Amino acid sequence: MNSDLSSYFPIALQFILAAxxxxxxxxxxxxxxxxxxxxxxxxxxxxxINPSGNARQPFAIKYFLTAILFVLFxxxxxxxxxxxxxxxxxxxxxxxxxxxxxxxxxxxxxxxxRKGALDWDQ
Amino acid sequence: MMDLTPFIPSMVLILALFALTMLIALYxxxxxxxxxxxxxxxIGPNRFGPGxxxxxxxxxxxxxxxxxxxxxxxxxxxxxxGPSIAMVAAxxxxxxxxxxxxxxxxxxxxxxQITDLNFGLLYIFxxxxxxxxxxMIGGWASNNKFSLLGAIRASSQVISYEIGMxxxxxxxxxxxxxxxxxxxxxxxxxxxxxxxxxPIGFLIFITCAFAECNRLPFDLPxxxxxxxxxxxxxxxxxxxxxxxxxxxxxxxxxxxxxSTLYFGGYNFPFxxxxxxxxxxxxLVTLVGTVFFFGKIFFFIFFFMWIRWTIPRFRYDQLMNxxxxxxxxLALLNIxxxxxxxxxxxxxxxxx
Numbered sequence: 001m002n003s004d005l006s007s008y009f010p011i012a013l014q015f016i017l018a019a020x021x022x023x024x025x026x027x028x029x030x031x032x033x034x035x036x037x038x039x040x041x042x043x044x045x046x047x048x049i050n051p052s053g054n055a056r057q058p059f060a061i062k063y064f065l066t067a068i069l070f071v072l073f074x075x076x077x078x079x080x081x082x083x084x085x086x087x088x089x090x091x092x093x094x095x096x097x098x099x100x101x102x103x104x105x106x107x108x109x110x111x112x113x114r115k116g117a118l119d120w121d122q
Numbered sequence: 123m124m125d126l127t128p129f130i131p132s133m134v135l136i137l138a139l140f141a142l143t144m145l146i147a148l149y150x151x152x153x154x155x156x157x158x159x160x161x162x163x164x165i166g167p168n169r170f171g172p173g174x175x176x177x178x179x180x181x182x183x184x185x186x187x188x189x190x191x192x193x194x195x196x197x198x199x200x201x202x203x204g205p206s207i208a209m210v211a212a213x214x215x216x217x218x219x220x221x222x223x224x225x226x227x228x229x230x231x232x233x234x235q236i237t238d239l240n241f242g243l244l245y246i247f248x249x250x251x252x253x254x255x256x257x258m259i260g261g262w263a264s265n266n267k268f269s270l271l272g273a274i275r276a277s278s279q280v281i282s283y284e285i286g287m288x289x290x291x292x293x294x295x296x297x298x299x300x301x302x303x304x305x306x307x308x309x310x311x312x313x314x315x316x317x318x319x320x321p322i323g324f325l326i327f328i329t330c331a332f333a334e335c336n337r338l339p340f341d342l343p344x345x346x347x348x349x350x351x352x353x354x355x356x357x358x359x360x361x362x363x364x365x366x367x368x369x370x371x372x373x374x375x376x377x378x379x380x381s382t383l384y385f386g387g388y389n390f391p392f393x394x395x396x397x398x399x400x401x402x403x404x405l406v407t408l409v410g411t412v413f414f415f416g417k418i419f420f421f422i423f424f425f426m427w428i429r430w431t432i433p434r435f436r437y438d439q440l441m442n443x444x445x446x447x448x449x450x451l452a453l454l455n456i457x458x459x460x461x462x463x464x465x466x467x468x469x470x471x472x473x
Contacts, residue, residue: 010132010237011217017140018213022206022364029360034189042194044266045355055195055267063278066441070281073449077288080456081244084295087463095460102453109449118445120438 065117076105131232139216139236147370148178150422154370157426185363193356195265204260205357205364211253212371218242219378220304222388222411225404234388234411235304242303243291246379247284250334253368254280260365261353272352275342275437280334282444287330289452290323293459294383307387312394315386319462322455324384326448331376333444335369338429342437377421381414388414 044051083090083098090097112118152167152174159166167174192198219242222234239245254277261273297319298306310316317324333340344352351357354365381387388410397406435443 006128007237007239009129010136011214013129013133014136014140014214014217014236015210017136018210019206021140021213022209025360025364026202026206029186029188029190032186033359034187036189039194041191044193044195044264045350046267047350051266055265055270059270059274063274066278066282070278070285073285074281074288077285077292080289080292081295081301084292085299085301087296087460088299088467092464095464098460106453113446118441120441 062120069112069117072108131230132236135234135236136217139221140213143213143216143371143374146374147367148182150370150373151181151366152178153422154426157423158430161427161430182363185360188359190359190361191356193264193266196356197263197265200259200263201356202361204256204258204263205354205361205368206256207259208253208256208368209364209371211249211256212368212375214249215246215375216378218245218303219375219382220307220387221414223403223407225407227404233304234407238302238304241301243295243301243306243383246303246375247288247291250372250375251280251284253372256365256368257353260357264353264356266356268349268351269353269355272344272349272355275349276336276344276353279336279340279342279440279444282441283330283333283340283448286326286444286448286452287334289449289456290326290330291383293323293452293455294320296456296459296463303382303387307382307389310386310389312389313386313391315384315389317384320384320455320459322451323459324380326452326455327384328380329443329448331380332425332428333440335372335376335425337369337373337425339432339435340440341434342440373422373425374418377418377425378414380421381417385417 044055046052079101080098083094087094155177156166156174158164167177170176170180192201217236218239220233220235220238224231224233257276257280258273261269261276264270294306294316295301297316298309300306300309306316332338336344342348344354349355354362357365388407390410390413393406393410396409397403400406
């Protein structure tokens with residue numbers, strides 16, 4: 001298995017192909033499609049009712065909390081990757097350290113559940 | 123000037139994969155309608171071509187010829203950027219998936235995999251999570267309440283289920299000890315598939331895959347009854363097409379990833395016997411690729427099957443399932459797998 005720079009080259013090629021395809025298609029549809037603009041057609045669509053107010057207003061804090069918690073837990077998952085790859089070499093020492101790490105993390109997890117950070121139905 | 127000769131097989135493969143992805147995504151839309159029709163005892167599209175075979179082509183042409191509407195209230199640049207990111211991200215993931223074993227043509231032996239990164243699995247997760255930016259940017263740029271709600275729902279759903287997915291993969295990595303897709307497939311030689319060791323992990327993974335692809339029962343970001351069309355309410359023409367296309371490509375790719383990780387990829391039972399019998403590696407490779415695509419198509423069918431079987435979740439149920447069921451279950455699965463590996467494989471353990 002080689003992981004020098006040449007194994008990344010096909011990814012660059014694929015990116016050029018994908019981006020080129022998307023850009024070209026966007027351009028072609030822009031040219032080919034009809035273009036009959038009217039003021040009402042270009043208004044935000046709200047099921048046929050005249051749009052009222054601005055869409056960009058504050059929304060539920062729950063979504064923000066979820067995003068913050070995601071960052072914490074995703075970092076945890078990132079820590080687990082190298083541990084899982086080297087699990088067999090690390091042996092019992094690896095198990096013990098990970099049990100302590102996950103124990104600390106799970107106590108935090110139970111704390112946020114008890115605090116109601118993940119209760120969506122209230 | 124760099125010598126490009128060693129890259130010719132991968133260039134051909136890139137083009138072939140691109141064409142294949144497009145074809146499969148096109149015909150998945152057709153299959154979706156036909157399967158839905160079958161499950162509801164209808165006929166489905168049947169006007170264009172024998173049995174409606176050319177319907178996807180008509181749909182594609184229609185996407186090109188429709189008027190593109192960019193609402194006045196939207197941010198024009200971000201409005202175009204959203205679907206482009208979704209589409210590019212969807213097209214980028216197929217590069218590291220091993221579509222087959224080695225093939226020898228004209229005296230050149232090359233693997234049916236575009237590039238074998240030693241962190242291939244991580245690469246897939248990284249690119250897939252870029253896809254959610256497309257939805258988020260598109261929904262935000264539309265400046266429509268329904269789009270924004272859909273985009274927020276989509277992003278918090280996708281990130282919540284990404285944790286469960288990541289954790290279910292960790293348990294798999296304890297067994298494989300490698301992130302290279304090629305190596306993971308080769309370890310599952312013959313009928314030694316990972317599903318036998320990781321049934322719980324697979325269940326978590328497929329649940330999360332449904333949520334990541336915004337498919338029913340987790341299609342809250344675009345549920346028609348509440349949000350008109352969700353994040354693509356304001357989109358028309360090819361920009362809408364890209365969002366829908368990206369969804370179908372993601373379905374194809376996640377089916378391929380599931381087959382690779384848990385169902386042996388291109389491995390099939392009695393492959394050694396077939397090689398002994400025919401003495402032709404090419405034949406075995408091709409049969410393996412056929413098996414691989416059979417598995418992929420089964421999973422795509424499974425996506426559709428579930429769609430017409432299970433009703434949509436409520437948002438609090440969705441979040442509870444993701445955080446309070448799948449994450450603890452995945453952690454438990456890691457623990458059990460860890461103990462299992464230590465007990466049943468003590469010779470390779472701890473040295």
